[in-house]
Amino acid sequence: MARSQYKYLPPETLDSLKNIEMVAKTLVEGGMLGLHRSPYHGFSSEFAEYRKYSPGDSIKYIDWKTYARSDRYYIKRFEEETNLRSYIVLDKSGSMGMASGRPVPVKFNYACYMAAAFMFLMHQQRDACGLFTYSDKIVDAVECKYSRSHLIALLKLLEHLSPEGKSDAGGCLKRIAEQIPQRSMVIIFSDFFDHDPEFLKSLHHLTFKKCEVILFQVLNDEELKFPYKGLVQFEDLETGETIDLESEACKDFFLSALNRYNLNLKNFCDSQRIAFETLTVSTPFERALAAYFSKREAMF
Amino acid sequence: MDFGNPMFLWALPAVLLPVILHLFFKRRKIRVHFSTLLFFVKKERYFAYRRKFYEILLLALRTLIILLLVLALSHIFFKRFNFITGGSTEAVIILDDSMSMQSNLAAGGTTFDFAKRKAEEILNSLSGDDGASLVFLSGRQGINQTRDKAEVLKQVRQAQITAATGSMSAAVQSAIDQLRKASGLNREIYILSDFQKNNKPSRAISTAPLENCRIFCIPFTGSSENLSVEGIELDSTPKIVNRTVKIPYKIVNHGKNTKDVKVELEIDGKTVQTRQLTVKEQNSASDQFVFVPVRSGRIIGCVKITDENIPLDDKAFFTFSVSGCINVLLVRETRGNEPDPFFFLRFAIDPVKDNPALGIRTETVNISGLTGDRLKNFHIVWMSQGEKLPDDKAMLIRRYLDNGGVLITLPSGNSTQETYASLSKVSNYKLYNVYRITAPFNKTGLRFNKPLSELNALLQLDLIQWRKIQQLRYPAGNVIAVNGEEPMIMEQPAGKGKWIALSFDLRRDFSNWPLLKSFPVAISALINYAAGNSEKSLSYVCGENIELYGNKISFSTTYGRSGELKSKDGKCVFSDNWLPGVILFSEAEYEAAVARPDSSESITGSVDSGDIKSFFDSPAALLDIGADITSQVTKLRNGTDLSGALLFLMLLLIAAEFVIGGSPGMLLEGIKNFISRRNKS
Numbered sequence: 014m015a016r017s018q019y020k021y022l023p024p025e026t027l028d029s030l031k032n033i034e035m036v037a038k039t040l041v042e043g044g045m046l047g048l049h050r051s052p053y054h055g056f057s058s059e060f061a062e063y064r065k066y067s068p069g070d071s072i073k074y075i076d077w078k079t080y081a082r083s084d085r086y087y088i089k090r091f092e093e094e095t096n097l098r099s100y101i102v103l104d105k106s107g108s109m110g111m112a113s114g115r116p117v118p119v120k121f122n123y124a125c126y127m128a129a130a131f132m133f134l135m136h137q138q139r140d141a142c143g144l145f146t147y148s149d150k151i152v153d154a155v156e157c158k159y160s161r162s163h164l165i166a167l168l169k170l171l172e173h174l175s176p177e178g179k180s181d182a183g184g185c186l187k188r189i190a191e192q193i194p195q196r197s198m199v200i201i202f203s204d205f206f207d208h209d210p211e212f213l214k215s216l217h218h219l220t221f222k223k224c225e226v227i228l229f230q231v232l233n234d235e236e237l238k239f240p241y242k243g244l245v246q247f248e249d250l251e252t253g254e255t256i257d258l259e260s261e262a263c264k265d266f267f268l269s270a271l272n273r274y275n276l277n278l279k280n281f282c283d284s285q286r287i288a289f290e291t292l293t294v295s296t297p298f299e300r301a302l303a304a305y306f307s308k309r310e311a312m313f
Numbered sequence: 314m315d316f317g318n319p320m321f322l323w324a325l326p327a328v329l330l331p332v333i334l335h336l337f338f339k340r341r342k343i344r345v346h347f348s349t350l351l352f353f354v355k356k357e358r359y360f361a362y363r364r365k366f367y368e369i370l371l372l373a374l375r376t377l378i379i380l381l382l383v384l385a386l387s388h389i390f391f392k393r394f395n396f397i398t399g400g401s402t403e404a405v406i407i408l409d410d411s412m413s414m415q416s417n418l419a420a421g422g423t424t425f426d427f428a429k430r431k432a433e434e435i436l437n438s439l440s441g442d443d444g445a446s447l448v449f450l451s452g453r454q455g456i457n458q459t460r461d462k463a464e465v466l467k468q469v470r471q472a473q474i475t476a477a478t479g480s481m482s483a484a485v486q487s488a489i490d491q492l493r494k495a496s497g498l499n500r501e502i503y504i505l506s507d508f509q510k511n512n513k514p515s516r517a518i519s520t521a522p523l524e525n526c527r528i529f530c531i532p533f534t535g536s537s538e539n540l541s542v543e544g545i546e547l548d549s550t551p552k553i554v555n556r557t558v559k560i561p562y563k564i565v566n567h568g569k570n571t572k573d574v575k576v577e578l579e580i581d582g583k584t585v586q587t588r589q590l591t592v593k594e595q596n597s598a599s600d601q602f603v604f605v606p607v608r609s610g611r612i613i614g615c616v617k618i619t620d621e622n623i624p625l626d627d628k629a630f631f632t633f634s635v636s637g638c639i640n641v642l643l644v645r646e647t648r649g650n651e652p653d654p655f656f657f658l659r660f661a662i663d664p665v666k667d668n669p670a671l672g673i674r675t676e677t678v679n680i681s682g683l684t685g686d687r688l689k690n691f692h693i694v695w696m697s698q699g700e701k702l703p704d705d706k707a708m709l710i711r712r713y714l715d716n717g718g719v720l721i722t723l724p725s726g727n728s729t730q731e732t733y734a735s736l737s738k739v740s741n742y743k744l745y746n747v748y749r750i751t752a753p754f755n756k757t758g759l760r761f762n763k764p765l766s767e768l769n770a771l772l773q774l775d776l777i778q779w780r781k782i783q784q785l786r787y788p789a790g791n792v793i794a795v796n797g798e799e800p801m802i803m804e805q806p807a808g809k810g811k812w813i814a815l816s817f818d819l820r821r822d823f824s825n826w827p828l829l830k831s832f833p834v835a836i837s838a839l840i841n842y843a844a845g846n847s848e849k850s851l852s853y854v855c856g857e858n859i860e861l862y863g864n865k866i867s868f869s870t871t872y873g874r875s876g877e878l879k880s881k882d883g884k885c886v887f888s889d890n891w892l893p894g895v896i897l898f899s900e901a902e903y904e905a906a907v908a909r910p911d912s913s914e915s916i917t918g919s920v921d922s923g924d925i926k927s928f929f930d931s932p933a934a935l936l937d938i939g940a941d942i943t944s945q946v947t948k949l950r951n952g953t954d955l956s957g958a959l960l961f962l963m964l965l966l967i968a969a970e971f972v973i974g975g976s977p978g979m980l981l982e983g984i985k986n987f988i989s990r991r992n993k994s
Binding site: 206208233245250267 | 340341342343344345346347348349350351352353354361364
């Protein structure tokens with residue numbers, strides 16, 4: 014993949030991701046040896062602890078230097094590093110199709126770029142990656158694999174997605190949580206405009222399965238700044254419902270309601286040890302990625 | 314609507330200016346596809362609606378302001394009626410001359426006098442080319458449409474009140490007929506009336522066939538305090554010299570205060586009795602005078618009260634004819650060898666010839682000698698007939714009964730149901746076949762029913778022993794006397810009189826009653842009960858015509874009129890019938906007539922002024938009697954200038970526009986925004 018020919022993975026992205034490692038914050042389980050810590054002790058380069066020799070242990074793991082110093086047999090134990098099972102969950106409901114004055118659904122595209130970047134990153138560090146897309150039901154469910162062809166298939170799939178339909182994040186995430194193995198990494202891209210309490214329960218379900226969950230809230234500038242003037246007819250992209258409003262009169266109310274909602278969601282995520290990041294489509298996603306990873310690195 | 318400066322109406326398209334500006338500066342609604350509406354609250358829609366409402370309100374205000382300005386400049390007039398300036402006017406004055414217009418006004422005088430003055434005002438307001446006519450509400454002859462207004466004026470001044478009521482519908486219809494014949498372009502009907510409740514038509518009066526017709530109502534309201542005398546209805550018993558005559562009367566208080574009233578009985582112009590009565594408000598009091606005539610002949614009298622309002626209903630006239638005694642004609646068959654059927658009867662009631670001690674005088678005649686002229690003088694005809702009644706005699710009897718006579722029949726020994734069958738050919742009397750078969754009847758006693766039931770206790774009727782009777786058809790009429798279930802004396806109405814049938818003869822072969830002491834008393838009571846009123850007078854309400862048969866009928870009235878009626882084909886019509894009183898006729902079938910006022914006219918209550926308009930289905934204007942009629946009519950003809958009101962309204966709307974739109978208003982704000990956008994571009 015020297016020169017990318019995929020829509021959501023342009024060459025400049027490949028360059029920016031060259032030196033980034035996505036290391037799982039928690040212990041993960043994987044089928045192959047990899048970059049991430051595993052709850053199972055094995056034999057990799059990372060030393061873990063000493064243990065007294067017991068009959069039956071292979072004598073090749075005896076630390077002879079220690080024996081020379083202490084005249085006792087000790088077995089050297091290493092942490093087994095494993096590869097990561099990561100799942101990208103993409104909200105493709107109608108609300109993600111907000112065009113922001115341009116003819117393309119900026120929010121959804123931005124989420125796709127981010128998802129593609131994460132897929133590539135995972136592939137690069139030999140982690141398995143899967144994909145779920147949902148609106149009011151799970152639309153696509155691609156199992157977790159590590160292979161070049163799998164990555165290509167995922168990238169191709171992203172190119173064919175378009176936002177439509179109503180959103181049922183709560184129900185869909187709950188079913189996803191039931192399908193994926195425990196101790197996986199789940200990266201969710203959505204605007205999370207879902208007032209359904211089931212949504213929070215489904216997040217809780219994921220954390221209960223000891224998954225690392227990262228929420229990327231993708232928002233337009235229009236949603237964050239509400240720049241409208243005069244009489245505006247707002248049409249809900251999911252329900253088609255319309256409402257005529259004097260935009261200046263309801264701007265403050267809208268922004269405060271949005272901030273209050275995001276704050277509540279952030280507080281919930283903090284309490285569940287879930288990472289919550291709000292991304293603005295006006296920020297180049299490479300920069301947003303870099304900022305996120307530097308922040309994440311600082312956390313370890 | 315009419316316009317003084319119609320040229321300004323060309324500016325009417327200017328009212329579209331605010332609409333055009335509104336559309337030009339109208340804010341376009343932006344449509345945005347938004348991710349979610351969850352953060353919007355429904356009540357925020359209010360801001361958009363309010364803004365929209367303000368915009369529409371301001372548009373309406375601005376449009377109205379320009380419209381009002383244009384209309385004010387064009388000098389708009391509101392005309393309730395279409396008056397053609399320069400055209401001549403045809404006016405009909407409907408003058409209410411009914412009795413209620415005699416009510417007094419607080420300022421003095423009667424409403425009728427005041428109405429006449431207002432009618433003069435109306436006539437004076439008409440110009441030389443205008444025509445006028447006079448219609449009386451009572452239906453009395455007025456004056457047809459004429460240019461000679463002096464003649465109409467004279468008629469108005471000479472108009473007299475009547476005791477009749479009137480029909481508003483008929484009067485207006487008469488006015489429409491007058492106007493239809495007239496040539497003037499403007500047609501006006503002036504109604505001067507008190508608009509009594511009883512004048513209200515059952516449905517609105519239409520002037521539809523008449524174009525360009527205006528109705529002006531001039532309502533008068535007089536005093537509502539009024540007393541009237543009603544209810545002089547004498548009983549039908551014959552009026553005999555030295556016998557009491559009851560004269561019942563009723564005093565009605567139509568006012569709102571209790572009144573003490575002096576009631577007088579006036580006979581032949583002299584007050585003979587006086588009473589004092591108290592009559593509560595909206596109530597009536599009834600009583601009667603008892604008068605004993607001391608001479609025979611016609612008596613004319615009235616019951617009168619003294620009341621300050623509407624004098625015409627203060628007298629109730631009556632008249633009756635007084636006889637010396639009850640005349641009974643005994644009619645027997647011409648057979649000669651039969652015993653006298655009236656022997657015991659004559660002996661009981663008129664024993665001494667030419668000296669009717671019991672007040673009953675009898676005269677006997679054979680059926681062949683019965684004539685119409687002879688019948689006229691008798692209160693009762695008592696027949697004993699066995700053979701079939703000849704047709705010519707049946708005709709005489711029928712006429713006698715139709716004029717209020719009384720027929721008493723006895724069964725002769727050979728009476729059958731065919732005896733009086735000839736009466737059925739000339740009338741529809743049910744009892745023409747009253748007599749059935751003669752049958753033995755071995756029973757005793759007799760019992761009278763009302764109104765002769767007093768005799769049962771007075772007389773020893775149980776001593777009567779019956780031998781046979783000729784059965785009466787039962788129940789074909791009113792039973793006067795019975796024996797057990799058997800009807801013994803029956804009566805039925807016949808014409809204006811009655812027919813009394815006895816089931817027994819007045820001789821000994823039927824019973825022993827003629828020999829008993831109870832016989833003369835009972836027969837005398839029966840005659841007094843049966844005696845028909847030979848009164849040849851009639852009663853009518855003022856305003857009704859009386860048809861009389863005769864060729865040379867003269868009349869005289871208690872209100873001072875007399876003369877001879879014109880005859881046409883042997884029929885005369887008495888039409889001078891507008892005042893209450895007694896009219897005496899000569900050479901007519903009626904000797905007298907009593908004219909009484911229409912009692913509905915004693916109630917002076919008027920309808921509400923709002924209701925007056927509902928009399929008509931076309932626009933009607935109410936004129937104020939307190940103001941000058943001419944100026945009011947002129948104003949209504951010319952219409953009301955609305956320019957000032959419109960300008961004032963326009964100023965109010967401008968102020969409202971400044972308040973709602975803000976100074977200098979959203980219009981100027983819109984222009985400013987437009988200019989700034991142009992500058993930017």
